Amino acid sequence: MINAPRKGQIQRTTTRGVIALLMISAGLYFTDPAKAEAVDLSLVLAVDISGSVDDEEALLQRSGYVKALTDPRVVATIQQGKLGRIAVTYFEWAGSHYQNILVDWQVIEDVNTAARFAAEIAAAPRLIEMYTSISGAIDFGVRRLRENPHSSPRTAIDISGDGANNSGEQLPSARDRAANLGITINGLPIVNDRPSRFGRRQVANLDLYYRECVIGGPRAFLIVANGFIDFARAIRRKLILEIANHQPANEDTKARIHLAALPQSPGCDAGELRRRYIDDM
Numbered sequence: 001m002i003n004a005p006r007k008g009q010i011q012r013t014t015t016r017g018v019i020a021l022l023m024i025s026a027g028l029y030f031t032d033p034a035k036a037e038a039v040d041l042s043l044v045l046a047v048d049i050s051g052s053v054d055d056e057e058a059l060l061q062r063s064g065y066v067k068a069l070t071d072p073r074v075v076a077t078i079q080q081g082k083l084g085r086i087a088v089t090y091f092e093w094a095g096s097h098y099q100n101i102l103v104d105w106q107v108i109e110d111v112n113t114a115a116r117f118a119a120e121i122a123a124a125p126r127l128i129e130m131y132t133s134i135s136g137a138i139d140f141g142v143r144r145l146r147e148n149p150h151s152s153p154r155t156a157i158d159i160s161g162d163g164a165n166n167s168g169e170q171l172p173s174a175r176d177r178a179a180n181l182g183i184t185i186n187g188l189p190i191v192n193d194r195p196s197r198f199g200r201r202q203v204a205n206l207d208l209y210y211r212e213c214v215i216g217g218p219r220a221f222l223i224v225a226n227g228f229i230d231f232a233r234a235i236r237r238k239l240i241l242e243i244a245n246h247q248p249a250n251e252d253t254k255a256r257i258h259l260a261a262l263p264q265s266p267g268c269d270a271g272e273l274r275r276r277y278i279d280d281m
Contacts, residue, residue, distance in 0.1 A: 035149075036149040036150055036151070037085065037087070037107055037150050037151075038083060038150070038151050038152070039083055039085050039086050039087045039107060039150050039151070039152045040078075040081035040082055040083050040084070040085065040086055040152060040153070040154070040243070041081070041086040041087070041152055041154045041155075041156065041242070041243060041245075042086070042087045042088075042145060042148050042150060042152040042154070042155045042156070043086055043087065043088045043089075043155075043156050043158065043242065043243075044088075044089055044091070044141040044144050044145060044155075044156070044157040044158065045065065045088065045089070045090040045091070045158050045160075046091055046092075046093055046137045046138075046140070046141050046157060046158060046159050046160070047061055047065070047090070047091070047092045047093070047160050047161075048061075048092075048093060048094070048132065048137075048159075048160060048161030048162060048163065048190075049061075049092045049093070049094055049126075049127060049128055049129055050093075050094040050095065050128075050129060050130065050131060050132040050161070050163060051094070051128065051129070051130050051131065051132075052132065052162055052163045053128060053161075053162060054128075055126075055128070056228075057162070057190075057228045058126055058128060059126070060228040060229065060231055060232075061160070061190075061228065061231055062121060062122065062126065063122075063232065064231035064232035064234075064235050065090070065118070065121055065235060066118040066121055066122050067232045067236070068232055068235040068236040068239055069088075069108070069114050069117055069118045069121075069239070070111070070114050070115055070118050071236050072111075073236065073240060074114070074236060074239050074240055074243070075108075075110065075111055075114050077239075077240045077243045077244050078108060078109065078114075078243055079109070079110070080244070081243065081244075084109055085107050085108065085109035086107070086108055086109075086152075086243060087105055087106070087107050087108075087148060087150035087152065088103075088105070088106060088107075088108055088117060089101065089103060089104055089105045089106070089144055089148070090102050090103040090117075090120075090121055091140065091141075091144065092127070093133065093136065093137040093140065094128075094129030094130060094131055094132065094133070095129060095130055095131030095132065095133050095136070095167040095168070096131070096133040096135070096136040096167045096168030096169075097129075097131075097167075098129045099136065099137065099140040100127070101144075102120065102121055102124040103117055103120045103121055103124075105144075105147075105148050105149060105150060107150065131166055131167035131275075132161065132163045132164065132165060132166050132167060132271060133165060133166075133167035133168035133169075134159055134161065134164075134165040134171050134174075134214060135165055135168045135169040135170065135171045135173065135174035135175075136167065136168040136169070136174075137157075137159055138157060138159065138171075138174040138175060138177075138178050138185060139169075139174050139177075139178075141157035141159075141178070141183075141185075142157070142177070142178050142181065142183060145157070145183065154184070154218075154245065155182070155183050155184065156183065156184040156185070156186055156217075156242060157178065157183060157184070157185050157186070158186050158187075158188065158238070158242070159185060159186070159187050159188070159210075159214055160187075160188035160189075160190065160225075160231075160235070161188075161189065161190065162189070162190040162191075162192065162206070162228075163203060163206070163271065164203040164206070164209055164213075164266070164270045164271030164274070165213075165268075165271045165272065166271035166272055166274065166275040167275075170268070170269070170272075171213050171214065171268055172213060172268050175213070175214060175215075175216045176216065178216065178217060179216035179217035179220075182217065182218060183217050184216075184217040184218050184219060184220050185214065185215050185216045185217050185220055186215055186220055186221055186222065186223075186238065186242060187210040187211075187214045187215045187220075187221075187222035187223075188222065188223050188224075188225055188231075188234055188235060188238055189206045189207050189209070189210040189214075189222060189224055189225070189255070190206075190225045190227070190228055190231060191206050191207055191224055191225065191226055191227070191255040191256075192226075192227045192228065203266050203270050203271060203274065204266050205255070205264065205265060205266055206255070206266075207222065207224045207253065207254065207255040208264065208265040208266070209265060209266050209267075209268070209270060210222050211253070211265075212265045212268065213265075213268035219245065219247065221241070221247055221248050221253070222248075222253055223235075223237055223238040223241070223248055223252050223253065224252065224253055224254060224255045226255060226256045237252060
């Protein structure tokens with residue numbers, strides 16, 4: 001069930017002028033979804049808005065997707081595919097109770113359709129919710145793919161976020177279920193040493209956590225965003241590789257910030273253990 005925005009939470013992510021400019025450049029108004037089409041890739045964009053993401057970071061994430069999706073290099077990569085188009089949907093997630101669809105399935109095949117999709121992201125109210133359920137986001141992404149009217153030889157769920165799973169089912173179970181269906185789960189961990197709004201530090205070595213616990217399925221990979229400022233570059237890089245069905249270079253998958261003395265995986269239950277410790281304090 002999709003939660004409706006609560007009174008007092010709605011904030012615009014950008015000015016009306018920017019939204020209008022995107023709509024004008026697309027040359028259209030928001031309309032009903034187009035008829036089902038065959039596409040090269042069906043892509044679910046799943047974006048973390050849990051309590052560890054503050055207002056500034058949420059804005060940087062939104063603007064990062066808007067910039068990346070309308071980047072000429074991304075559009076050109078889409079057009080170089082066999083069919084020259086992909087199907088995309090975008091939702092935001094937090095705890096196991098919260099997944100919110102901002103943009104339903106749309107086909108992107110040129111500058112205009114990319115601008116339309118980006119405009120809908122930019123226009124949506126921006127909320128922050130509690131807890132982090134990556135497992136819930138993966139399960140919801142699988143459901144979104146089942147509801148996809150378009151057909152494609154490849155399907156992928158993109159998980160971007162700055163924390164470890166601490167709500168809902170254990171993460172590896174959800175990941176493995178999706179992977180066994182032939183779905184690729186790619187990751188974009190946002191690695192930073194910035195305290196959350198509650199004064200807590202990020203789980204150490206989030207890039208390694210994503211590598212071992214989040215990504216899975218055919219040709220799965222991760223791209224590290226070194227801080228929220230780096231997010232737009234990272235998402236553009238990931239989209240280009242994903243659409244082209246290529247693998248990243250080693251440098252793309254490394255974090256420049258590690259919060260532990262030794263760079264080792266924190267374990268797939270790191271988020272649950274941390275939440276249990278905080279709840280017991």
